[in-house]
Amino acid sequence: MEEQYRSYWGVIPGEVMHDKEIPHAGKLLYLVLSSMAGRNGYCWPANETLAAELDLSKRRVRELLAMLQERGYIRVHVRRTEETNEVERRYIYCGMFPDREDPPPSGEDSPDPPAENCPPSGEKSPDPPAKSRTAFKCMKSKEENIPPLPPTGGRRTGRKKDKSVPAWNPERFEAFWEYYRTHARGEDRQGAAKAWDKLQPDDALINTMARALQAQVRSESWRDGVGIPYAKTWLNNARWKDTPKPPRDPEPPEEGGRQYGWH
Structure with a gap:
């Protein structure tokens, strides 16, 4: 099992960000879930963990999760035990893979350690594996060779036109x-x-x-x-x-x- 570390950033898609039906707390919850999701696009934090992370009640977390699921922004997969059919683990898909259909792997050979092991807010995350650092370095080198795009719209820069001089004659x-x-x-x-x-x-x-x-x-x-x-x-x-x-x-x-x- 590889060493777990908290993601350096979370992602909020524009569709979620501009949805008027989702309160700010729900958008912040989505951000936390995306920061916890591993490379397979899912995480399994308990409601207690999310409540402590966002300083909310567990009831409010359940309401927000249901809202995000109803709007189609997250997908929840529940794994149950074969003997008693009790809930063994809940997987929450979000981020780049909300519609992924394959179930998460079972057993102790799961490539993603539990999100419960993520360091709490305010604590420094452990360094990522060397492989991730190498990939990030290569990506950065490629980006440095990309010329910047010209600005489109927004605030204009440069010298302003003199409005006291007409364009006509x-x-x-x-x-x-x-x-x-x-x-x-x-x-x-x-x-x-x-x-x-x-x-x-x-x-x-x-x-x-x-x-x-x-x-x-x-x-x-x-x-x-x-x-x-x-x-x-x-x-x-x-x-x-x-x-x-x-x-x-x-x-x-x-x-x-x-x-x-x-x-």
């Missing part, structure tokens, strides 16, 4: 923003960039917007600081279509051939 937006900031108001550049991307104006519309904006910034109301919208509102609501009141003292055309707005 950023050069023309920069000229529009500089003109609007200088002659009207300069709050919420990010909102203006988002509105610009949503509008996606072509060159003809930009020229129309430029002529209208130049007339509006020279209007009487805008000169008095009345009714000047944010740039994002001006873009979202197509405010270039507004007809402004004529200025009190019209300004002469700009020099250099540019008669309106921005380049």
Whole structure:
């Protein structure tokens, strides 16, 4: 009979973990069972052992075991004596082999020692056999040669995109923003960039917007600081279509051939 040691980890399948019908204590019980299961996928702890491990009553352990069995997450096989038909040992299948059909071996030549011999929580487990250490070392060496996979979903890493610069025609937006900031108001550049991307104006519309904006910034109301919208509102609501009141003292055309707005 080989030396018994507690597994270094337990396993909870996603189906068990996300089952709303299983309470947290039942999921923790499954974890304990999987950590006790040997290489054949089963263990045989008594209810007293599980109750002490989880700080629960034996009645609560029985209820949780029945729940896990009813949901199909564990399978229980009972071995009885031939003479009296009394329960000799109870095997609980879980982990990677919940549906294994072959019965556990009988007699003292069982390859898995009783789970009752597992060291209690808080005590250091004996070292695993040398064969297991060699297998683990080989597995680790192979994993080191596997290139990491690129991240899929989740939190993004790296440099964040500048939300104040639109993706659509950023050069023309920069000229529009500089003109609007200088002659009207300069709050919420990010909102203006988002509105610009949503509008996606072509060159003809930009020229129309430029002529209208130049007339509006020279209007009487805008000169008095009345009714000047944010740039994002001006873009979202197509405010270039507004007809402004004529200025009190019209300004002469700009020099250099540019008669309106921005380049």
